Amino acid sequence: METKEFERFVASQQETNVDAKIDRVQMRDEWLSELASLYRKIAGFLQDYVSAGSISYGYTKIEVTEPELGTYTAKRMDISIGRQHISLVPVGTFLVGCKGRVDAEGSAGRAQLLLVNERAKSAADLIKVTVNIKGTAPPSPRERQPISWAWKILTTTVPKRFVDLDKESFFALLMEIANA
């Protein structure tokens, strides 16, 4: 009896069809592509200052390790504003509630840029609860809508909110983590 139960347990812990279907290489490439798009967007925000010579930026190749993907190479964006240096460090794609994270690290703090559902305004929007009333037929599962992903800034306030990433919000973030 116990042996059979144990066998069922062992079988349940094996890689499922769903696991096998995940194309990890594709996931990594999509994430790196979204990362490149983030950097392009930020480069656009900084363009005027870069042309004026007051801000410069460059990229450094770093190794990122995720248990699900192993170790791979990604680019870190380093921004220099006079004496201040800010790095945008890619963290990974196998994350809770989002498809990617980049940490913005400055001399005075750190902030997170998350690749989240474009429609999510706060972390609370990620909560999904289904209630079944006893005696009634369970609701049919909703058809999954394709998610449109967008880079947003995660606030440190409670509750956590997602702020759209635009020139104004990004500059505010830079000043905050650079102690301006």
Next chain:
Amino acid sequence: MPKQFTITPTLELDELASYHQDLVGSLRLYFNPSTPTFAARFVGKRLDEVRQELASRLEESEFRSAFFVLTRLEASFKIDFDFRCKKRLKDDLSKNFREVERKRDKVRMDADILEGWKRHRPEWSREISELRGAFKFRHWLAHGRYWTPKLGRKKYDFAYVHLMAESIISGFGLAG
């Protein structure tokens, strides 16, 4: 030592154990990916970061729960001390405690109470020694952990401290 004790309701050892069990169970549920609020709470974190955070919460909970068991144990020893003095019991340990009470304004847990037990109940010397180690841990927690403690054991987790407290309270026959 206060002349009169006001015994306010306090959790007994089995209640402390139930509380700890509920705490650990709640934390494990809160950190479980199937919990509806999981994504909102941990958005942006890697699963290994979430696991580390859970491990850290559990370790802290072990410390806190063990701390309260030790405070309960300390109270039991002090109540026993007071009882023996008030009732003027005739055994050697009680006589020793009355002598201490007469000489000292403030009774010391280690040097007076535990030392008295060790001297007059030598059969419990191993347990007293373990208890002294655990009280060092309790002292370290109570005073803000600002130094690196030299403890008898690497880890004073709840299970160990609770078992020790149970065996001491039932075995020593603490009065009061």
